[in-house]
Amino acid sequence: MDWSILKTGVESLQNRGAGLQKRLRSLRRRLVLLLAVIGPGLITSNVDNDAGGITVYTQAGAQYGYTLLWALIPMTIALYVTEEMCARMGVVTGKGLSDLIREEFGFRPTFFVMITGFFVDLANVVAEFAGVAAAMQIFHVSKYVAVPLAAILVWILVIQGTYRQVEVIFLFACVLYSSYVFSAVLAKPDWLIAAKYTVIPNIRFDLGYLITLTGLVGTTIAPWQFFYLQAGFVEKKVGPRQYPQARADVMFGSVSCMVIVFFIIVCCAATLWVSGQRDISDAGQAAQSLIPLAGKWAGGLFAFGLLNASLFAASILPLSTAHVVCEGLGFEAGLDHKFTEAPIFYWLYTVLIVVGAGVVLLPHAPLWKILIFSQVGNGIWLPVVVIFILLLVNRRDLMGEYVNTMTYNIVAWVTAIAMIVLTLILTYTAFLQQTPPPAA
């Protein structure tokens, strides 16, 4: 018997095995590369569907049925276009949006952007904790228990967790949004009509319809998210080479965000609108009304989605705001500093959570006014931030070959102007709405 043949056979097998292993390794590496970048875009877009957002989607579905669904496609484009510019700036310059505004436009513009941002975000945080209270009411938990617990939970999560851990939890929270999908399926909508209204625009010129449409856009595209998104990519040290992955992340985030909005509107249209319960003042009330119409599960899932969204946004907003304000004004920021090293950062963070949760607990709290204030604030803040973004992203000395192309600029400016006009309308009408809608 010739052993050498056997030996070469074994060797060639071994070589093939090694080759396979190498190929597997390269595949794994590519996957790791993508996973390493993914996160900021997905998280940011999903946080858009926060308590305030869900309230508006619910109202849209309850009042106008399927007829507003067509707006989702243009909204996806607007969301993607604006977010992509921030992602690109973060990846190319390695700097946060507030850093860039400070370096290129000076101290005073930065200061006013930051101060407005702080108060608008504070109002948003109040809205998130109000969302927690509303959702827990469905599960028969008093807000005096639920809101302080939520505030402590948020505080522990952020103070104790590292950036990576927190991100994993947030990504998991993104998955939990799917509860709205189940809730919508349980509501047994007419899918064919829903699909038709999504594709075919249905523009009506009555005031209420336009206001709701504006609200839809206004709550989905909020100024703070640009800061958070860009900082996310900077924090993850994503470089220009991984820009395609970053763009994919933003794209995936914008689309998934809108898919969730679709299901929320469909769910409310199939139940509340069909049965004629069209005056809905908040998402908690919607969940309550769903129970007799579509069953305990549909209502429960809807409320759970609201709870998840509110907690999610309540964890991100205070942290992101404190970060952005401190970075823009040049104070130490970040959880890796001790309190004495970054006192302003920790004070801002604490004030946002304590005041945010505290206002909800006040008996007879003017929650309705605060919600309007947050919408008005967003409306004033958004044009300023978007214009800053467009000016920055077109600077060749900052962006090099990554400046906007001509066509991209046209799309971006049209989006920006449309958004600005819509939010100005929203702001105007919000000023006019002095009386709250029928109480729950």
Added chain:
Amino acid sequence: MELFATELMGVKAYDAQGNYVGRVREFFIEPAEAPNRISHFLLSRGRFQPLVAKHNQIASVSDKKIQLNVGEKALEIYQPNESWLAVQKDLLDQQIIDTRGRKVVRVNDLDLAEQRSNGNVELRLTQVDVGLPGAVRRLLQGVVPSKVVRKLQSRLPPSTIRWEFVNLIEPDPLRRVKLRITHEKLEDLHPADLADIMEDLSASERQSIIASLDEETAAAVLGELDARLTTQIVEDLDPEKAADILEEMPPDAAADVLADLPKETSEELLEEMPGREANEVRELLEFDPAAAGGMMNTEFAFVSESATRDEVVDRMRKQDHSFDQLDTVVLLDDKAQFAGVVPMVRMLLAAPDERLSALKMEPVVSLPPEADEKEVFELFDKYNLRMLTVVDKQNRPIGTIAVDDVVSRLVKR
């Protein structure tokens, strides 16, 4: 008197005859002449061409007015100059490195001091304001009377950095030369501190700092940086420079960097490296990064176990080993197989003619390169090791794993 850059912006200037010349729009430092002197003031008035007043044309300066000691005709017309550092454009609101505090900070304002010299007044840049007083001044100057601003800021905790400890960051290499910006001060920092600083900067700024450091410091800093940043930096470096830096790194660290690069780039860099170093790194690249072989360093000190303590110390003196490698010495028997290890402390305390075989650590432990990193951690923990030897199938030592590599792996997990 002390002045602040913010107070000086927009101040009116008058010439020797008392005629209004223009307002201060910017002022410059010319680092090639004097590192902290305000050398030129840019004065502009309406649609007239902006003029430049040199430092020796200034008779007096205050936050109300600047008095020149020459007539308007003596002033030159402003021409942009790359070798001038513009205070407003290049310094205010930008990030700088505080080399004493070892961190990156943002400039809120600049403190200037008056210095009189034969008939004119010079302004010297003394310190950089990075705290609340500067922020308040930037916000309120021109809105509220100067006196009120000064009173308000005196109650705030100051936070300033002396100009000597400021290291500017300029990504453009040509401009850096013109402005005489060196990174010598950074080379004195501990590589780990410098790595922390670099993580706070943007990609192009990181690139510029690495490119201007000497290879040894650059290698040490890259070894401390986050792996993802290291990959980005090495990819963007000039291949020759990158190879020089990799050569300075221990082979295991160099292999870690190359393993994360695309195949073509890492091949290109290996080609640039000298043969022996490149081969060592190539061998290491074959191992799985999560196994003992991927953690080990192929440069280590080894001696025969029959040698005496003095013979060994004598040889060590003559050889070019790094201190890290000498921490523990690997012993070989007469068949060149692994026989054990001797820590330097034992050798230090031993008698001059003691044989190394008598000094070796018990028990004798080693691992094959395929061993999982978990086994490595367990051995280190069990025997309180400082160093572990990796051996091949013939029980010949091929590399060592040091405790600091184990610690950084454990932290990353």
